[in-house]
Amino acid sequence: MKIIDGGVCAAKGFTAGSIRSGIKDSRADDDTAIIFSACECTAAATYTMNRVKAAPLYVTMEHLENGVARAIVANAGNANACAPDGMENARRMAKVAAKVLGVDEDDVVVASTGVIGQRLPVECIEQHLPEIVLDGNGSEKANRAIMTTDTKTKTAAVEFTIGGRICRIGGICKGSGMIHPNMGTMLSFLTTDCAITHEMLAEALQENVRKTYNRVTVDGDTSTNDMCVVLANGQAGNELIEWQDEEYQAFCKALNEVNTRLARQIAADGEGATKLVTCTVKNSRSEEAAERLAKAVVGSNLVKAAMFGADANWGRVLCAMGYSKAPFRPEYVSVAFESAAGRVAVCEKGAAIDFDEALAKQVLSESEVTIQVDVGEGTDCATAWGCDLTYDYVKINGDYRT
Structure with a gap:
């Protein structure tokens, strides 16, 4: 091809x-x-x-x-x-x-x-x-x-x-x-x-x-x-x-x-977006569960806002996963952020780990960022795509009709 x-x-x-x-x-x-x-x-x-x-x-x-x-x-x-x-x-x-x-x-x-x-x-x-x-x-x-x-x-x-x-x-x-x-x-x-x-x-x-x-x-x-x-x-x-x-x-x-x-x-090219945000969930119980988790993460306004601010607020990732209605065990979850600037692990087995905040800022400041989630329970995976949430989104939609 x-x-x-x-x-x-x-x-x-x-x-x-x-x-x-x-x-x-x-x-x-x-x-x-x-x-x-x-x-x-x-x-x-x-x-x-x-x-x-x-x-x-x-x-x-x-x-x-x-x-x-x-x-x-x-x-x-x-x-x-x-x-x-x-x-x-x-x-x-x-x-x-x-x-x-x-x-x-x-x-x-x-x-x-x-x-x-x-x-x-x-x-x-x-x-x-x-x-x-x-x-x-x-x-x-x-x-x-x-x-x-x-x-x-x-x-x-x-x-x-x-x-x-x-x-x-x-x-x-x-x-x-x-x-x-x-x-x-x-x-x-x-x-x-x-x-x-x-x-x-x-x-x-x-x-x-x-x-x-x-x-x-x-x-x-x-x-x-x-x-x-x-x-x-x-x-x-x-x-x-x-x-x-x-x-x-x-x-x-x-x-x-x-x-x-x-x-x-x-x-x-989401309205007002400055970056493409990808979430890949791996080692899930099923593809359907992985899809639900990935879509919840990229759809979260709090995650999207954190991506706009280049803030490695990984707790928002787990929060979004938690209300996705997909089965997973939080104590097994690991999270990392990736981009052209590198990779930084921020969570392991559902808990915080020490990481370089300066590196995390660099990673999340790129125009394309990937949130890697390992749920540690199976072999299935899925990827979803979204974008950051910016001030311009409100400006564009505040007077769209007029």
Whole structure:
């Protein structure tokens, strides 16, 4: 497997582009994107677990009932959630995209992100979308068009081999605030030229989302608009993946690489964040227990604040583990902090140990910090990703709507 460039245009047969529709007068950048396949794709998706779901999700669910699609149309600046005429406007988005692309309306996935509770001015999308230009270098433009409070684009792509054929998977995503499992609390669009059945594609995506996007948290808020969509057009020419064989496992490995990279980028770009915080829990009784513990640690506001202040307050780590509802014995736990500046052990068998405070400060002052937790009870492990909690998070969200 090889890391490559190209995002959603890395795989054969995919183009992308964006246009400024003018959804928000204050936004000067493009706000509407399309990702398009030259041929029909098998398709699969996962959606937010929030009971309040945006209209585009329901339209996408309808369109993907048959397991096929050819295009994704997405806008930023308005979530079309809890909004007047929501379903009608989501369908109008699909309809105008279908007309522009010359495909059936049912073959278009619809996604939106932005302010909740305001009517989507779909008329401006209908007016300007016909001006869009798609090409094989359009992934970056599409990525920028779906950004809201994101400070940078988020992209990944890999090349791998299936049955002697070179295949590719690429993706783009957006997500900075209102990020918390479950589903993956962001928009993620993935494309591949690998030939794979809808059933195998859906199974691979569901399993992988659980171990990647669902292990990311920024602020504990699960969005109304989250979705992850993957389109597979088969243009790599490999033999169709129909079973959970070695070829399927190779596909899953490549998918995991892309989604892990995207998940880490989301966490690192959390609203107001200055550092990516990773927690790895090892030697747990089960993977599920390790996941609960790791997610509790990176989700703790007190841990996040300590990371911002570069304070080796390891007691907050154990406190978060204690309310995770995961089984473990505190008297077996050891904790260490790691970064490019080194490693410092701070707790052994549930108790304090002497450590160099100056070194700990250096370790925790890096832009990426890992909290290593050894629960000493088994062989399973899990990793979760988050970020620090800063003053800027409140500034960004204090007047987000206005």
